[in-house]
Amino acid sequence: MLKVGFLDDHQVVLNGLNHYFESRFEIVFTLSNPQKLDAYIQKYKPEVLVMDIVLPEVNFLDLYKDTLEKYPKLRIIAYSSLTDTIVEQTLKKIGVEAMISKNAPIETLYSAILKKDLAEAKEEQEVIPELLKLTKTEIKIIEYLADGKSSKMMAIKMMRSYKTIDNHKQNIFKKMQVSNIGDLISKAYKWGVLK
Secondary structure: OOEEEEEOOOHHHHHHHHHHHOOOOEEEEEEOOHHHHHHHHHHHOOOEEEEOOOOOOOOHHHHHHHHHHHOOOOEEEEEEOOOOHHHHHHHHHHOOOEEEEOOOOHHHHHHHHHHHHHHHOHHHHHOOOOOOOOOHHHHHHHHHHHOOOOHHHHHHHHOOOHHHHHHHHHHHHHHHOOOOHHHHHHHHHHOOOOO
């Protein structure tokens, strides 16, 4: 499982990120104090670091530069309510992988974190079974599953019977070659079914 660390000076943001991603990644730390970042990276060894830009008592550019110089294999994603193309270009020049707005859907951050895994799964993408011809209904069910909807809720929203939804889920599991919802969602992102 991918090891991810989060740095943000707002605890409510950290709590939300941890809640959303705890079943998707191994969250190695959520940190609000940028002065402790180096010690946390050394101790917990994240593969991906999601960092805010506006942090108290530090120059964010120096923090990003120093972190990337000291940990060149660490993938860093800037996550901020600040949307400035000059800042984004500067961060990318020093090696930051992406800058994601906090106003963007959380799935955007999820996709950015998965990027390395997606690149590694390129070969897997090329051998996606040709039989994987998902119907529009099956894709909608996958989207609902990714949003945490129950079969009962899907049946109501889609005006189908509970049994029909379960039959679709069984077909999806066979087509996607998975046995549980977590693997289904992960593979759906890798294969581009979910974006």
